[in-house]
Amino acid sequence: MIEYLIFAVFVGLLLHGIHRKAIARIQGRPGPPIWQEILHVLKFSFKETWIPATASQTLFVAVVIIAIGVWSTALFVLLTGGSLLLLFAVYMLHKIVEHGLGLSSGSPYGKFGAIRSVMSAASEIPLFATIAAIYLITGSLMISDIQAWQAAHGPLLFTALPAAIALYIVVLAKMHYSPFAVIESKEIVSGNVTEHFGVWRAGLEAAFGLKTFVLLYAFIVLFLGPMPLLLAAVAMVLLLLSLSFICALSPMLSPFDTVTIQIGTAGLIVVYVLLMGVIV
Amino acid sequence: MFDLPIEGAELLAVEFGDIVNYFSVYTAVLFVFALLFTVLAIISRPEKPVDIVFGGDAYYAKKIPPEQLRFQRFMAIACGLATLGAMISGDLFNFTLFSSMIGITNIGIVAAVKNKHVLEAAYQYGIVAMVATVPLFGGAAIALATTGTLSIWELAGAGAVPLLAKMLLVVGVMGEGMAPFYIGKAEITRAPGAPYVLMIHVSSLLLFLRVVEIALTV
Amino acid sequence: MTMKKQTAGAVTVAAAMVCVAASAGWRLGLIExxxxxxxNVVAFPFFLVALGLWWNAAEKEEGDTPFIGY
Incomplete structure (x- = not known):
């Protein structure tokens, strides 16, 4: 079981590396080697570490541990075919981690990151519309049932395209360098992770690697259906590359624009779900 | 009762007559999370906020009176308890009561902060939360009127609760602190006392997660 | 505030043992x-963080301050 976790952390970090490499090549730069993010985590974990004097000490450390724990839970929910609702509850709880990271340090930059994270809470609304759509179609929220449904009826991607688009935007919002990543935008230094250095940052990066793995894999499982591991890996990389293209070619949006776009998407999906509820 | 393919297996049920408070895999995870952050609010000391002076290298540390932080902690713990209640409640009416209690304590957490922006945001949030109690209790009332019971345990899987009641419940909870009404709350985050301010977000996110479960179950 | 190397090491080993024991027990069908x-979810974060703290903790209590220029 622990082997799944360690595997997912490394693959997630590798995916981050591929993401950076792809963005660099699209922008005409050589870019770092794809294992750079793994080296990053190791590097951070070897750095001298302490807790800033201004920080709320317990919270400062607890948030890092919670971040890793939360995404480990998500991985196991996904692997055991548990409840989709639980998987996305975990995704929402990640929001708390973001707030906690920013608020706990006492740094103004962290605080700005946290406030932006509050504002971008709108990104969670498309998620529940997605869940509603999937529930209306498959009649179940257990991931194992959804996979069984897809094995019988073909991928949900074609049956529920708008829901897939909504989830795609949700996944996009959580990627590094994404147009929606206002909480870690560079004009506020590193946003909510500004004050988490050394081992804390290593732990966070590991958690974020896990997060990327879980989100991409969840998209594959939910919308493309069960497939062999190798094929799933290829699909994940392709999905990631499509996200990299968007990240590379679009500027960072202003916080209010991100909210507008996400609420707009959510509104469209809600209309879609209501229409489907009426027609079906 | 929990053969519903929504939230995982049922773990534990505590009966009070027809009101059955229950833990499923889903609500148990939410409960543990709420408990975790309530404990964090109890044991962690607040941060010492630092502000930068724009246009220069200067920064200054803010002094926060300990009495204010003590009150914030009290309110944060009260908020945590209300959240714990909302997570395990097996009764629509109790759930709405816990929701409105969360709304009140959320204002309480920042009410002692002497900062214009924070107080203004808290005031606006208070109005939204107050208005939102109408659809919230209205949803529960419609559910009672159409089905004759408020017990989620008995309503589960029956599909007897009209869509309107579910929508009102969700709207009510959104008013207690979810997007898009969340925007009013963004400024609240300026308040000092990270572990306590964090409780505001924990409670409203968990509340929303729970109401989604309720809307899908009943 | 820094953790002693010994404490961090102990936490790392304990958490790793919990993770490995739980995984092995599950593989062998002993644990549900x-x-x-x-x-695993509880122990893994502690393992990861304590591991980092362990291998960067200073052996000496207070090292020599390096020359940082005039």
């Missing part, structure tokens, strides 16, 4: 899936 998951 959900117990193994809970144990």
């Amino acid at each position: 899936t959900w117990i193994a998951i809970v144990l």
Whole structure:
């Protein structure tokens, strides 16, 4: 079981590396080697570490541990075919981690990151519309049932395209360098992770690697259906590359624009779900 | 009762007559999370906020009176308890009561902060939360009127609760602190006392997660 | 505030043992899936953080301050 976790952390970090490499090549730069993010985590974990004097000490450390724990839970929910609702509850709880990271340090930059994270809470609304759509179609929220449904009826991607688009935007919002990543935008230094250095940052990066793995894999499982591991890996990389293209070619949006776009998407999906509820 | 393919297996049920408070895999995870952050609010000391002076290298540390932080902690713990209640409640009416209690304590957490922006945001949030109690209790009332019971345990899987009641419940909870009404709350985050301010977000996110479960179950 | 190297090491080893024991127990069918998951989810974060703290903790209490220029 622990082997799944360690595997997912490394693959997630590798995916981050591929993401950076792809963005660099699209922008005409050589870019770092794809294992750079793994080296990053190791590097951070070897750095001298302490807790800033201004920080709320317990919270400062607890948030890092919670971040890793939360995404480990998500991985196991996904692997055991548990409840989709639980998987996305975990995704929402990640929001708390973001707030906690920013608020706990006492740094103004962290605080700005946290406030932006509050504002971008709108990104969670498309998620529940997605869940509603999937529930209306498959009649179940257990991931194992959804996979069984897809094995019988073909991928949900074609049956529920708008829901897939909504989830795609949700996944996009959580990627590094994404147009929606206002909480870690560079004009506020590193946003909510500004004050988490050394081992804390290593732990966070590991958690974020896990997060990327879980989100991409969840998209594959939910919308493309069960497939062999190798094929799933290829699909994940392709999905990631499509996200990299968007990240590379679009500027960072202003916080209010991100909210507008996400609420707009959510509104469209809600209309879609209501229409489907009426027609079906 | 929990053969519903929504939230995982049922773990534990505590009966009070027809009101059955229950833990499923889903609500148990939410409960543990709420408990975790309530404990964090109890044991962690607040941060010492630092502000930068724009246009220069200067920064200054803010002094926060300990009495204010003590009150914030009290309110944060009260908020945590209300959240714990909302997570395990097996009764629509109790759930709405816990929701409105969360709304009140959320204002309480920042009410002692002497900062214009924070107080203004808290005031606006208070109005939204107050208005939102109408659809919230209205949803529960419609559910009672159409089905004759408020017990989620008995309503589960029956599909007897009209869509309107579910929508009102969700709207009510959104008013207690979810997007898009969340925007009013963004400024609240300026308040000092990270572990306590964090409780505001924990409670409203968990509340929303729970109401989604309720809307899908009943 | 820094953790002693010994403490960090002990936490790392304890958490690693919990993770490995839970995983092995699950593989052998001794532990139910959900117990193994809970144990792993609880222990893994501590393992990761303590591991980092362990290998960067200073051996000496207070090292020599390096020359940082005039």
